[in-house]
Amino acid sequence: MSDATETGRVLSADGTPLKKSLNRALRVQKMRALALIAPLLIFVLVTFIAPIADMLFRSVENQIVSDTLPRTVAALKDWDPESGEVPDEQVFDALYKDMFVAQEQKIHTRVGSRLNYENVGMSSLFRKSGRAVEKMGDLYVDQFEDLNDAWGEETTWVALMASPAYAQAATGWLAEQDAAKKAGQAFTKAPPAFEPAPGIGDLLPQTAEAFGQFADFMRTEEEETALDDEPWTLVYTALYNDLTAASEAGIAAYSGPQADLLKEAKAAVATFESASRKAQFLEADEDWGDVGVWQTIRVYAPRYTPGYFLNAVDKQLGPDGITDQPENQQIYIMLFKRTLFMSMVITVSCILLGYPVAWLLANLRMRTANLLMILVLLPFWTSLLVRTSAWKVMLQQQGVINDVLVWLGLVDDANRLIMINNQFGTIVAMTHILLPFMILPLYSVMQTINPSYLRAAKSLGATNWTAFWRVYFPQSVPGIGAGSILVFILAIGYYITPEIVGGTTGTFISNRIAYHISSSLNWGLAAALGAILLAAVLILYWAYDRIVGIDNVKLGG
Amino acid sequence: MALDQTNDAFVEFQRVQKSYDGETLVVKDLNLSMPKGEFLTMLGPSGSGKTTCLMMLAGFETATHGEILLDGKPINNIPPHKRGIGMVFQNYALFPHMTIAENLSFPLEVRKLGKSDREAKVKRALDMVQMGAFGGRRPAQLSGGQQQRVALARALVFEPELVLMDEPLGALDKQLREHMQFEIKRIADNLGITVVYVTHDQTEALTMSDRVAVFNDGRIQQLAPPDDLYEHPDNSFVAQFIGENNTLEGTVKEINDKIALVELDDGELIDCMPVNVSKPGERTRVSIRPERVETRKERLNPDAHLLKAEVLEFIYMGDIFRTRLRVAGNDDFIVKTRNAPDTVRLTPGETIEIGWLPEDCRALDA
Numbered sequence: 001m002s003d004a005t006e007t008g009r010v011l012s013a014d015g016t017p018l019k020k021s022l023n024r025a026l027r028v029q030k031m032r033a034l035a036l037i038a039p040l041l042i043f044v045l046v047t048f049i050a051p052i053a054d055m056l057f058r059s060v061e062n063q064i065v066s067d068t069l070p071r072t073v074a075a076l077k078d079w080d081p082e083s084g085e086v087p088d089e090q091v092f093d094a095l096y097k098d099m100f101v102a103q104e105q106k107i108h109t110r111v112g113s114r115l116n117y118e119n120v121g122m123s124s125l126f127r128k129s130g131r132a133v134e135k136m137g138d139l140y141v142d143q144f145e146d147l148n149d150a151w152g153e154e155t156t157w158v159a160l161m162a163s164p165a166y167a168q169a170a171t172g173w174l175a176e177q178d179a180a181k182k183a184g185q186a187f188t189k190a191p192p193a194f195e196p197a198p199g200i201g202d203l204l205p206q207t208a209e210a211f212g213q214f215a216d217f218m219r220t221e222e223e224e225t226a227l228d229d230e231p232w233t234l235v236y237t238a239l240y241n242d243l244t245a246a247s248e249a250g251i252a253a254y255s256g257p258q259a260d261l262l263k264e265a266k267a268a269v270a271t272f273e274s275a276s277r278k279a280q281f282l283e284a285d286e287d288w289g290d291v292g293v294w295q296t297i298r299v300y301a302p303r304y305t306p307g308y309f310l311n312a313v314d315k316q317l318g319p320d321g322i323t324d325q326p327e328n329q330q331i332y333i334m335l336f337k338r339t340l341f342m343s344m345v346i347t348v349s350c351i352l353l354g355y356p357v358a359w360l361l362a363n364l365r366m367r368t369a370n371l372l373m374i375l376v377l378l379p380f381w382t383s384l385l386v387r388t389s390a391w392k393v394m395l396q397q398q399g400v401i402n403d404v405l406v407w408l409g410l411v412d413d414a415n416r417l418i419m420i421n422n423q424f425g426t427i428v429a430m431t432h433i434l435l436p437f438m439i440l441p442l443y444s445v446m447q448t449i450n451p452s453y454l455r456a457a458k459s460l461g462a463t464n465w466t467a468f469w470r471v472y473f474p475q476s477v478p479g480i481g482a483g484s485i486l487v488f489i490l491a492i493g494y495y496i497t498p499e500i501v502g503g504t505t506g507t508f509i510s511n512r513i514a515y516h517i518s519s520s521l522n523w524g525l526a527a528a529l530g531a532i533l534l535a536a537v538l539i540l541y542w543a544y545d546r547i548v549g550i551d552n553v554k555l556g557g
Numbered sequence: 558m559a560l561d562q563t564n565d566a567f568v569e570f571q572r573v574q575k576s577y578d579g580e581t582l583v584v585k586d587l588n589l590s591m592p593k594g595e596f597l598t599m600l601g602p603s604g605s606g607k608t609t610c611l612m613m614l615a616g617f618e619t620a621t622h623g624e625i626l627l628d629g630k631p632i633n634n635i636p637p638h639k640r641g642i643g644m645v646f647q648n649y650a651l652f653p654h655m656t657i658a659e660n661l662s663f664p665l666e667v668r669k670l671g672k673s674d675r676e677a678k679v680k681r682a683l684d685m686v687q688m689g690a691f692g693g694r695r696p697a698q699l700s701g702g703q704q705q706r707v708a709l710a711r712a713l714v715f716e717p718e719l720v721l722m723d724e725p726l727g728a729l730d731k732q733l734r735e736h737m738q739f740e741i742k743r744i745a746d747n748l749g750i751t752v753v754y755v756t757h758d759q760t761e762a763l764t765m766s767d768r769v770a771v772f773n774d775g776r777i778q779q780l781a782p783p784d785d786l787y788e789h790p791d792n793s794f795v796a797q798f799i800g801e802n803n804t805l806e807g808t809v810k811e812i813n814d815k816i817a818l819v820e821l822d823d824g825e826l827i828d829c830m831p832v833n834v835s836k837p838g839e840r841t842r843v844s845i846r847p848e849r850v851e852t853r854k855e856r857l858n859p860d861a862h863l864l865k866a867e868v869l870e871f872i873y874m875g876d877i878f879r880t881r882l883r884v885a886g887n888d889d890f891i892v893k894t895r896n897a898p899d900t901v902r903l904t905p906g907e908t909i910e911i912g913w914l915p916e917d918c919r920a921l922d923a
């Protein structure tokens with residue numbers, strides 16, 4: 001061949017390998033195609049893929065505990081949950097620091113709510129303790145201020161704890177703010193960032209950390225400087241701890257700002273009255289003496305947890321590993337089963353009711369078929385809510401159907417049928433609502449079945465029924481498959497209709513998901529339930545593909 | 558054609574009418590009688606009611622009026638599946654979800670035949686159409702011609718005495734069609750079955766049939782063996798529809814039993830055989846087959862009426878020559894001559910004289 005080189009590769013006219021020039025030519029086409037679908041692709045990514053990914057993430061995410069209670073989580077590592085004893089003072093001290101910062105930021109209730117999902121009562125425990133921690137340090141504040149009034153001055157603290165540069169910047173910032181206020185101008189300049197004094201971290205580690213957090217809090221939450229307010233009581237407590245722990249010589253060697261004040265305090269702390277944090281917490285709420293509370297915190301300390309998924313299948317993660325939920329709280333497995341069962345019943349009802357209609361549609365004359373088609377599509381033009389509510393009117397005990405039955409004498413007035421707020425009501429209403437999704441694919445498949453097949457079967461000696469069952473029906477199976485997948489997947493995630501007509505026995509798992517999203521705010525559990533539902537649908541889809549073959553599903557032509 | 562009321566009629570239509578909408582008659586007064594073993598073709602343009610007749614026979618449509626008899630018994634009230642009539646559809650109607658063997662087995666299953674019986678019959682039927690190797694395939698895996706054969710085998714496998722075929726070769730290309738025509742005819746003859754065959758292709762009708770019923774406008778225009786149909790058309794529709802044909806229009810001037818003198822519209826006179834004319838003054842359409850026209854001077858009868866003709870076109874077609882002439886104002890007068898050593902090749906523009914035997918020239922309805 002003249003176009004081939006010795007190596008056997010085919011070259012195009014300009015000498016580049018043919019494969020390469022073909023790829024280049026195709027790439028332009030591909031890019032153009034991609035550009036055409038780009039808006040839809042982006043839309044789908046943003047509104048569909050991203051929320052699903054977020055949901056899957058939320059179902060295992062558990063960062064709130066370690067983010068809010070970092071010191072407690074670290075301190076609890078050394079505690080043996082099997083010991084049956086409440087952790088020691090060290091852990092309570094860490095809890096005090098975490099809780100103090102959290103309650104200043106007003107996030108302690110959130111972690112309380114999170115842990116409350118696992119151990120009921122922890123929400124109120126955290127709320128109560130939040131109020132108590134504020135006062136736990138008052139003891140030290142009073143004693144330091146009694147010792148020397150300077151401890152009540154913001155400037156003392158800034159001089160001791162902050163670098164001179166920060167002190168200067170903060171003073172300057174305050175002056176500017178005052179000037180602006182006087183001139184009646186708006187002041188938008190951000191407060192300066194905090195810098196600790198050199199060496200103070202080594203001398204007074206706890207105080208430095210607490211003051212740093214206080215200063216940062218002042219800057220980010222209050223938009224002020226550390227000069228604007230007296231430090232948190234936490235800082236006084238930390239100072240007491242540091243001074244008690246520090247060596248005489250270490251303090252004596254300190255020569256920075258406020259060295260005299262510090263030395264005076266060091267000399268005095270030994271005589272200070274002190275309090276145990278453990279006692280303080282136990283006084284605030286005796287639940288802190290419950291080992292279970294501490295076990296819960298420890299078990300849910302990791303940043304990712306299988307806890308939500310376990311809850312979603314009626315299990316729980318405790319100190320002894322995975323256990324069953326208490327009998328009276330096991331509802332999700334039952335709800336999943338019910339959802340699957342009812343969706344199947346609805347799908348089968350749709351097949352039974354939709355098949356003859358689709359057959360009529362496909363075999364009537366054009367004009368009549370179009371009229372019938374409008375009747376089939378009519379529900380689509382009415383709000384879902386209206387249709388569901390209409391069923392309520394029809395099915396309730398004083399409703400149309402019962403009235404008619406009583407009037408006909410088929411049902412005793414005293415024993416009117418209960419057809420709503422139970423599974424029956426949900427199945428009836430949802431079958432009605434989902435029927436078009438069965439009829440349309442069936443119809444489009446049946447339309448393609450040539451009537452001559454039936455004639456051929458009959459001419460070969462088949463009765464009407466045999467001809468239908470052996471010849472027509474098998475050819476309509478792809479339509480049944482498509483309709484069933486559509487109806488089943490829609491049904492399994494249905495929410496509004498079961499909510500309105502389902503009562504307590506006719507609700508779906510989706511109603512529980514909605515409850516956790518909007519009422520209990522347990523989004524993690526909602527996400528886990530949703531993920532399981534998604535997995536169930538995907539598995540069913542896969543099974544269907546294995547058994548029937550997805551190629552056999554036809555929505556038309 | 559007289560109504561054949563003999564007792565050996567196997568299929569019989571008696572004064573059958575059919576209307577779909579209650580306003581127009583699609584089939585008007587159909588009378589037809591077929592003996593056993595006949596291969597009868599219904600030939601006619603599209604919409605002439607052929608399929609409707611077939612469907613009435615098969616039982617998928619009911620006659621609005623009249624009686625259809627099968628083997629002497631009226632079948633109007635017998636449902637299609639009890640009529641035992643084999644049928645081949647234009648689109649073959651092979652069941653797509655069954656294999657070829659299952660398709661053929663189907664009529665035997667519904668007749669509750671045993672498995673070994675079924676297998677033997679299916680094999681025999683497939684072998685008959687040379688499709689024995691394809692039993693395991695699905696219809697979609699076969700070519701059009703192969704599907705055609707299978708459809709034929711399926712219509713025959715339960716050994717019906719009557720087989721209906723509605724344009725069974727319509728979807729095949731020309732070569733395959735000709736081959737299948739021959740094959741269908743051979744099989745039908747071998748089995749001795751009675752066949753009602755529908756087509757709009759006249760060559761097909763002429764080559765395959767024992768008799769052809771020419772349909773037009775819901776009526777049988779003529780029912781006759783192919784040669785009769787071609788050589789002795791009863792009316793101008795049949796003459797036009799079957800084969801190539803030259804028509805000249807004119808008025809009957811004189812007429813007796815054997816011969817009619819017709820004055821063409823340009824005043825020339827010709828002798829014809831009266832078929833559909835009875836009295837002088839009647840308008841008529843005269844029909845002459847292209848191969849019956851004589852152009853060789855030495856063969857023309859000088860006593861007969863001859864016509865002047867101008868040669869417009871002369872086409873060499875191998876075995877024949879096809880000459881287009883202008884005759885009596887008709888520009889489309891075709892003459893076919895055999896390519897023999899003594900045939901004179903005409904040149905366009907030449908003026909010649911043409912003639913024919915009076916019995917080849919039929920005076921039909923206007």
Ligand SMILES: Nc1ncnc2c1ncn2[C@@H]1O[C@H](COP(=O)(O)OP(=O)(O)O)[C@@H](O)[C@H]1O
Pocket residue numbers: 577578583601602603604605606607608609610
């Ligand atoms: N099912 C039907 N309903 C109404 N009219 C029909 C139907 N089938 C055929 N026709 C009409 O009857 C006439 C004859 O049709 P048909 O028997 O199919 O003709 P052919 O087979 O000769 O082409 C046509 O005018 C057609 O429109």
Ligand SMILES: [Mg+2]
Pocket residue numbers: 604607608
């Ligand atoms: Mg037809």
